[in-house]
Amino acid sequence: AQSVTQLDSHVSVSEGTPVLLRCNYSSSYSPSLFWYVQHPNKGLQLLLKYTSAATLVKGINGFEAEFKKSETSFHLTKPSAHMSDAAEYFCVVSVEYSSYKLIFGSGTRLLVRP
Amino acid sequence: GAVVSQHPSWVICKSGTSVKIECRSLDFQATTMFWYRQFPKQSLMLMATSNEGSKATYEQGVEKDKFLINHASLTLSTLTVTSAHPEDSSFYICSARDQSGGSYEQYFGPGTRLTVT
Numbered sequence: 001a002q003s004v005t006q007l008d009s010h011v012s013v014s015e016g017t018p019v020l021l022r023c024n025y026s027s028s029y030s031p032s033l034f035w036y037v038q039h040p041n042k043g044l045q046l047l048l049k050y051t052s053a054a055t056l057v058k059g060i061n062g063f064e065a066e067f068k069k070s071e072t073s074f075h076l077t078k079p080s081a082h083m084s085d086a087a088e089y090f091c092v093v094s095v096e097y098s099s100y101k102l103i104f105g106s107g108t109r110l111l112v113r114p
Numbered sequence: 115g116a117v118v119s120q121h122p123s124w125v126i127c128k129s130g131t132s133v134k135i136e137c138r139s140l141d142f143q144a145t146t147m148f149w150y151r152q153f154p155k156q157s158l159m160l161m162a163t164s165n166e167g168s169k170a171t172y173e174q175g176v177e178k179d180k181f182l183i184n185h186a187s188l189t190l191s192t193l194t195v196t197s198a199h200p201e202d203s204s205f206y207i208c209s210a211r212d213q214s215g216g217s218y219e220q221y222f223g224p225g226t227r228l229t230v231t
Contacts, residue, residue, distance in 0.1 A: 044209075046219070090157065105157060
């Protein structure tokens with residue numbers, strides 16, 4: 001069965017410093033992986049997705065993630081945090097052969113200190 | 115871009131009553147929609163997969179008689195919480211799969227907050 005594990009429930013960074021949100025996946029085949037962001041009282045927004053093309057995926061708002069099969073990881077990074085990045089981030093895996101339903105990780109709350 | 119709406123955005127109902135939540139894909143057709151439930155400060159849990167013109171597929175542990183799903187058209191799926199109880203209070207989110215162009219990308223609605231008193 002497919003699953004994702006987000007290794008940190010909370011991450012706190014200072015504005016202007018790098019962001020690293022960690023995600024490990026488990027899948028018996030080459031998965032499709034996503035990062036979504038959820039701001040308070042707003043809907044989920046897709047940051048980026050990996051679908052077996054380039055292993056380094058660039059997303060919106062300066063975020064990127066690298067798919068590493070040997071480490072079964074898909075960590076999300078950003079060179080310089082902005083106050084507006086404070087939100088909940090979800091690492092997600094798509095379940096193929098099952099209507100492409102999504103399995104969400106437990107989430108990482110990113111706090112950005114001024 | 116693809117937009118998914120939900121109605122209502124929030125609802126308060128009394129214990130024992132039923133509540134219907136609508137999920138609409140506004141600018142694309144969706145043969146498949148998904149319903150999720152999110153408890154405060156927790157992740158999204160998939161409840162069911164809604165297929166246009168056929169019965170929904172429920173995840174293990176989700177009561178299909180309690181959470182009725184109807185996907186009557188290519189742009190509308192509804193979730194009815196029957197005989198609601200306070201433990202059903204939660205944030206319900208739908209998503210719709212856009213199959214045009216073969217992307218199969220899912221777009222999420224803004225969610226509906228249900229409070230049962």
